[in-house]
Amino acid sequence: MGGNPNAPIIIKRKKKIIAAGHHGGVWKVAYADFVTALMAFFMLMWLLNATTESQRKGIADYFSPTVPLSRISGGGDGAFGGDSAFSEDTLAQNGTGASQDKPSEANAAKGSSGTDPSDSDENDAAFALAAVEEALSGMSGESMAADEALRHIVTRVTDEGLIIEVFDLPGEPLFEGQSSVAMPVMVELSNMISRVLRLVKNKVAVNGFARAQPVVLIENPVWKILTLRANQVRLLLQAGGMDPVRITRVSGHADREPAARNPMAVRNNRIEIVLLRQDKK
Secondary structure: OOOOOOOOOOOOOOOOOOOOHHHOOHHHHHHHHHHHHHHHHHHHHHHHHHOOHHHHHHHHHHHOOOOOOOOOEOOOOOOOOOOOOOOHHHOOOOOOOEOOOOOOOOOOOOOOOOOOHHHOOHHHHHHHHHHHHHHHHHHOOOOHHHHHHHHHEEEEEOOOEEEEEEEOEOOEOOEOOOOOOEOHHHHHHHHHHHHHHOOOOOOEEEEEEOOOOOOOOOOOOHHHHHHHHHHHHHHHHHHOOOOHHHEEEEEEOOOOOOOOOOOOOHHHOEEEEEEEOOOOO
16 A cells, blocks of 8 residues: 555544623623613602602693593583593593583582692682782882882792791891891881781791801800891881781791801891791681
8 A cells, every 4th residue: 555554643623612601692681671670660769759749640641641632620410420521511520620611519620639729728828928929019119218128028938838038138237237226128128018917817927047157156146136136026017017916936046047058148147027827727
């Protein structure tokens, strides 16, 4: 034979590399779906905690396909109880507003809260605020002094009631220095507010607040000064014609509740006249 019997034998082996299952990208898609669902869940929990019942009802109505386009309720007495959305007479009784087309007295809608507005103490402060704001704005233009004085006033409604806040302006304090002697602008404002308070019969509370001082004092007189200032405003309101029996509380809060972010701002020097909510009877 022509071949060499002593020639080496060469064996070629091919190594095939197969990627393991955990090296794929399928799990990333599943993980992304899980994170998205988790984020949606936390968003839902946050919305449930951060919104009121009326707001949640509005959001639910927005996404509901059965809500009629006309956002009023007829309160009808028909066979379907006013649940049909095809006519003005039988719009759904969802409690978000009454129809102008003869709603019945028994089934008439009673607002977004579902209660009778005449029985809700939420309207006490609202009506008082409207009356006070209208009266105060009506005083604008009476004189140049009245226009300047009104720059010291803001009003807002809280759970406690309607607050008429009278505050210092830069270069225009309400009291002389660190005393309880009222400046002329404070006297004029007290007279104006006492006339406005005659429009309602709610009880009244007077609170005094001050700005923080840059130096900590061992004996801080601000507590006594603020109490004296609040009491001075009480006397001015009574001198303006308000019934003294309506005053239920006079207190000084020192610098514990600043109105501005900067605790040393002049804006924190203020007097709050609170028109308290009336108790339900």
